[in-house]
Amino acid sequence: MHVLVVDDEAANRQILSTLIARTGYSVDVAAGVKDASDKLSKGDVDVALCDIRMPDGDGIELVHKFRTSGSGIDTQFIMVTAFASMETAVEALRAGATDYIVKPINEEDILHRLAQVEVMRGLREENKALRRLVAGDRSLYKFTSPAMQEVDRLISKVAGTNSTILITGESGTGKGIAARALHEQSPRAAFPFIPVNCGAIPENLLESEFFGHTKGAFTGADKARKGLFSQADRGTLFLDEIGEMPMHLQTKLLHVIEDKQVRPLGSEQTRSVDTRIIAATNRNPEEMVKEGKFREDLYFRLSMFHIRMPPLRERGSDINGLIQHLLHSAGGTWAGEAMKLDADAHDILQSYHWPGNIRQLENVVNRANILADGGCITLADLPPEVTRHSTSPSSIGTVVAQEGGLRDQMRQVEASLIAKALSDAGGDRKDAAQRLGIGLSSLYRKLEELSDLVNTDHG
Template structure:
């Protein structure tokens, strides 16, 4: 429990500090309202104990300033100058309780414990209500043992500020999981900033994340806030964290440890409070061994890991995923009944789905758009999947690709890129180099 004690009587404050530390508390003690507000800029607290009368202000004004800053924390007020008016005013402002001096230290400790437990229960109740109200139409998790374990992990950490590392192959739902963690957590009404570390040119990653001062480089004609600062109060989701350049990893590690950012070309540090969720489809331990990822950053990110299974290991969930996807696009496209014959179902089940949920979603979207009537046929499926029906080797032939010239080229490019990524063991940067294209180009073509 992190406790802030605001008391100008030094001896009494020190006794309280010693007592709470003996109870295992993380205690900060200050003597003025100004020092208290400064303490809130440096860290978060679970409860505040404050004297009503302070040398430079009063406890109610401190509580009001904290509330106006958007910080929700219970206050326990103490005073030797009691009156009904001040008590009512304090409680109306949101104080958890009001104690009259002289007061026994043991009574303060007992009441603080009661208030802290009540606040924890209220937060838990608020979380449960949010989860009940949450619109799950954009989230799909199969009813399989491994997926149920993932959902249990999500429920345990969504109401905390723990740094989360989500691992899994491309298309397994890492971004979806990050959004769900944010949407049912205490920061759900604050920004969710998603950054694909691999899609930003290497020479721009630092300024994109940390911002830059005016004149920091040739084209910096004005100061710009970075994406980290944009996530203040909310959640920063760093997808493909394994692609973060080594020089930027050093600076990002400093941010994780100190919660401050310094824009490129600036000498001023900016304090940022946000939750960090990172994701990767690569083995970070291997990257550490290869000298491509900092070991200390890996340990800072890997506080709590959520591993998402590939779709091929959950084939029993395909009927559920198919129904979910069809219903989603029926609403988007305003279409009626959809029939999926056994021939198509068997093909979907036999396919290995290297692109996982994302590939399945794209395949069903295409099929729903191309079908001539209510029934989906094999020809409505993407060529890479449809080719499995006639036992092809997986290479695209001219006859297996339909549509306009542009769509045929895009399909072929995606197939070649997928094969290159597979050959590179999931290393997209290496795949881009083997194809002679930039990493950002590879991402753009995959998403087209």
């Protein structure tokens, strides 16, 4: 993740950039609004840690420029202010900021906020990946695995009811896409589908976000605002990462589900809402109940109907179709022909356990599509974490149980083939690349990767 620190004080920039760099994030700095604007315009900043008051402009205006003015930039903003007020917070969040922090900054707090943004970005990317798989089709699943056919069956059965639904499953399994499919296949499809990440809203603004507020309910509330429940009236409210919701809000959520009434902050009157609730979590809700982190009565109310999204490792028969779809979506070609996958690489991808599920599969396929030469993706184009842990048979022999054994054998085989080609070509690398059927750039890359095994001294 690439972080931009925006602060007019050099000491603050130094302290924050050093702290962030130590965590492994790439970091850049900007001394003011103009400098930051130039760097943000490049489109490669994932999150900006931005001071609000600077000599050459206002940080909130910077947020507005890049988050709500159609710039197309997907940077997330965490605002930093020395002036803690509800008015400032609301203004920043309305402008499009993700979060805000009050000075003096606590190191643990800032790293926690950055980690939250990283998780949020990951969820958005996985949802984009999954949407690409089902683009243009209201039927979510066309997979062959029994596990996914069962999910499809459950969705079709419950979509037309008003039942609350709990979707569980690992990150990347498609919980958000399942929720959207439930909405689109329901009688509520013509009304709003409102998704909200329960862990991404600052706790002191949660009630206002969910239930709304009246004009003057707090400093900065210059006009009345509908909450999420009212915005989703007659439609669906999707509560993603429900396990991150604070206990006091869980109590109020339970009352809304049971009474179908909300009371905005600052109001003495309740309003009726007809909102369907779909919740999702990648955590074990039963364990959270046992640990006292989740209300048991709310858990039972939400899980009137439970859908478990299976991880990719339980959907072996779907993997080949997903790979072919992703290759097609990536648009990779060689001499006008679509990119192909050789048998060994296919077996590796088919047998890998995919801890990151569909998002990881998409990343691996896209990476391989970029690296591959000659119109065919091979083992050498797959990342080490995939080949190292594979249990697939390969063309070089039987499975080696030790971690890294298969990769080591493949490196030895590649090194031997390259060494022989170089020898036969008299050291001419262009000729050797042609003999191997790969591009010259690929040969140079492989020589660098196998430098400990290949002797390139050929006269």
